[in-house]
Amino acid sequence: MNLVLLGPPGAGKGTQATSIAEKYHIPHISTGDIFRKNVKEGTPLGKKAKEYMDKGELVPDDLTIDLVNDRLVQDDCKNGFLLDGFPRTEYQAEKFDAFLAKNGMELTKVIDIDVAEDILLDRMIGRRVCRACGKPYHVTNMPPKVEGVCDVCGGEVYQRADDTEETVKNRFKVYKEQTSPLIAYYEKAGNIAHIDGAGALDTVFAAIVDAIGA
Ligand code: AP5
Ligand code: MG
Ligand code: ZN
Numbered sequence: 001m002n003l004v005l006l007g008p009p010g011a012g013k014g015t016q017a018t019s020i021a022e023k024y025h026i027p028h029i030s031t032g033d034i035f036r037k038n039v040k041e042g043t044p045l046g047k048k049a050k051e052y053m054d055k056g057e058l059v060p061d062d063l064t065i066d067l068v069n070d071r072l073v074q075d076d077c078k079n080g081f082l083l084d085g086f087p088r089t090e091y092q093a094e095k096f097d098a099f100l101a102k103n104g105m106e107l108t109k110v111i112d113i114d115v116a117e118d119i120l121l122d123r124m125i126g127r128r129v130c131r132a133c134g135k136p137y138h139v140t141n142m143p144p145k146v147e148g149v150c151d152v153c154g155g156e157v158y159q160r161a162d163d164t165e166e167t168v169k170n171r172f173k174v175y176k177e178q179t180s181p182l183i184a185y186y187e188k189a190g191n192i193a194h195i196d197g198a199g200a201l202d203t204v205f206a207a208i209v210d211a212i213g214a
Helices: 013-024 031-041 044-053 061-072 090-102 117-125 165-179 181-189 201-212
Strands: 002-006 028-030 081-084 109-114 127-130 136-138 192-196
Touching (some): 002 013, 013 081, 028 061, 031 044, 031 061, 061 090, 090 181, 109 181, 109 201, 117 127, 192 201
Parallel strands (some): 002 081, 109 192
Antiparallel strands (some): 127 136
């Protein structure tokens, strides 16, 4: 099962991805998480990505595409994968289609999670994430059991550098201009499902499972 999660910043892609990956036994691949890991480790890729991420801009396409292609040929993707935050531009989507065709793979479903912007802003300003495993929390909606400590892995729970109001607003703008055209792109391909992401976690998850139909 090859899945893509699409949706604006704060829609709940990362949150839902954990449950989806667990249910279908496929790896959760978040380009944002991979970039943040590289930033933390100070790798050359991380240094380059940080310049863009801190401003809420997209990391250049070619860097991102190479990263994903390298990841998808690893062994744990043999039975499928769940991409979170990729593709994010039409160029990335076209290159991704070419990669799938070349490897005899097909996209099972694109899941587009949609939420109104005022709800998104609150979600993102209140978001905290685990530095070690990337699990998202929220100061009021979903706090960790022990403040500052990840429930799953015991890692440090912190606030992302790009979750400030100013950067978040730019990320919305970037989403609208560069990523939202992908909805029409996948509409044309006929394999997109639209999910209302404003409800409770379990309600959203049930709608996703229903849309996947397996
Ligand atoms: P990335 O990490 O992908 O960020 P994003 O797309 O902006 O999305 P978020 O992670 O902010 O939101 P989410 O949908 O995962 O929401 P979450 O589940 O955390 O990308 C970061 C940066 O990396 C980009 O700006 C770019 O620079 C770079 N990048 C990444 N991919 C790239 C690519 N392909 N090309 C180029 N550059 C790329 O939930 C948000 C909050 O809401 C949490 O606090 C959560 O607890 C809460 N919440 C979730 N669901 C609910 C619910 N149902 N009810 C109440 N609260 C909820
Ligand atoms: Mg995320
Ligand atoms: Zn963790």
